[in-house]
Amino acid sequence: MTAVEVSYTEDGPADAPVVVLSNSLGATRGMWDPQVPALAERYRVVTYDTRGHGESPAPAGPYTVDDLVDDVVALLDRLGARTAHVAGLSLGGMTAMRLAAREPARVGRLVLLATSAKPDPQGFLDRAVQARSGGTAPLAPAIVGRWLTPAYAAQHPDLVARLEAMIAGADDEGYANCCEAVGHFDAREDLARITAPTLVVSGAEDPALPPPHQQLIADGIAGATLVSISPGAHLPNLEQPLEVTGALLAHLDAAGSHA
Numbered sequence: 028m029t030a031v032e033v034s035y036t037e038d039g040p041a042d043a044p045v046v047v048l049s050n051s052l053g054a055t056r057g058m059w060d061p062q063v064p065a066l067a068e069r070y071r072v073v074t075y076d077t078r079g080h081g082e083s084p085a086p087a088g089p090y091t092v093d094d095l096v097d098d099v100v101a102l103l104d105r106l107g108a109r110t111a112h113v114a115g116l117s118l119g120g121m122t123a124m125r126l127a128a129r130e131p132a133r134v135g136r137l138v139l140l141a142t143s144a145k146p147d148p149q150g151f152l153d154r155a156v157q158a159r160s161g162g163t164a165p166l167a168p169a170i171v172g173r174w175l176t177p178a179y180a181a182q183h184p185d186l187v188a189r190l191e192a193m194i195a196g197a198d199d200e201g202y203a204n205c206c207e208a209v210g211h212f213d214a215r216e217d218l219a220r221i222t223a224p225t226l227v228v229s230g231a232e233d234p235a236l237p238p239p240h241q242q243l244i245a246d247g248i249a250g251a252t253l254v255s256i257s258p259g260a261h262l263p264n265l266e267q268p269l270e271v272t273g274a275l276l277a278h279l280d281a282a283g284s285h286a
């Protein structure tokens with residue numbers, strides 16, 4: 028499938044190394060709001076909406092994660108960035124993982140958060156059917172219920188409402204196509220091909236993609252480091268922003284990678 032021109036935002040110095048942040052299924056680039064200000068002090072931070080989400084186009088499906096990678100490669104080309112550090116959460120992590128395996132020369136350092144090399148397909152394929160028949164809005168409360176721990180969600184109703192609105196705002200068909208891309212994703216054989224220095228991040232209480240998924244990734248990528256965020260569910264970057272931003276910066280800054 029032809030790459031689409033995704034909608035993106037840039038923050039930080041234009042001449043700094045590029046960091047691309049890739050969103051999870053149902054979210055938008057706004058999910059990175061807690062990370063962007065600190066990263067933008069020394070990186071050119073590019074957040075974008077995965078196709079079918081936010082302000083990006085939702086072309087006719089089906090989609091594969093390789094299509095989403097094509098969109099990121101096209102984005103890097105539009106930015107004039109030969110290489111970039113890439114961080115992605117969940118579906119965004121699948122995109123980042125496949126990008127790093129397919130186009131190793133384009134990826135500096137890699138951060139894979141709350142993601143999987145082989146998600147259990149059935150739930151995502153079922154969800155695609157539900158999104159097509161009833162839209163994404165009715166699905167939102169249950170999904171957000173996995174993004175934050177129950178205690179954190181109870182204390183942050185405005186955040187819960189904002190996240191539910193992100194999901195409800197996704198294009199129903201585009202979201203369904205992305206669910207199917209997740210359901211058909213299998214990167215287990217990609218892992219040994221990834222050469223970028225890699226940080227893997229788990230939400231210790233993530234009910235969507237629990238820590239064994241990230242353990243498998245960390246075991247498969249040579250030299251990868253695994254960090255567990257607790258308490259944390261599927262979007263630990265929202266629940267523990269200081270810890271996750273600190274881990275991201277420590278990994279990106281290592282070995283003078285921002286020089």
Ligand SMILES: O=C(O)CC1=CCC(=O)O1
Pocket residue numbers: 050051052053116117118119170173209235236261
């Ligand atoms: O939406 C969920 O339930 C969890 C998830 C899996 C892939 C993704 O991006 O989010």
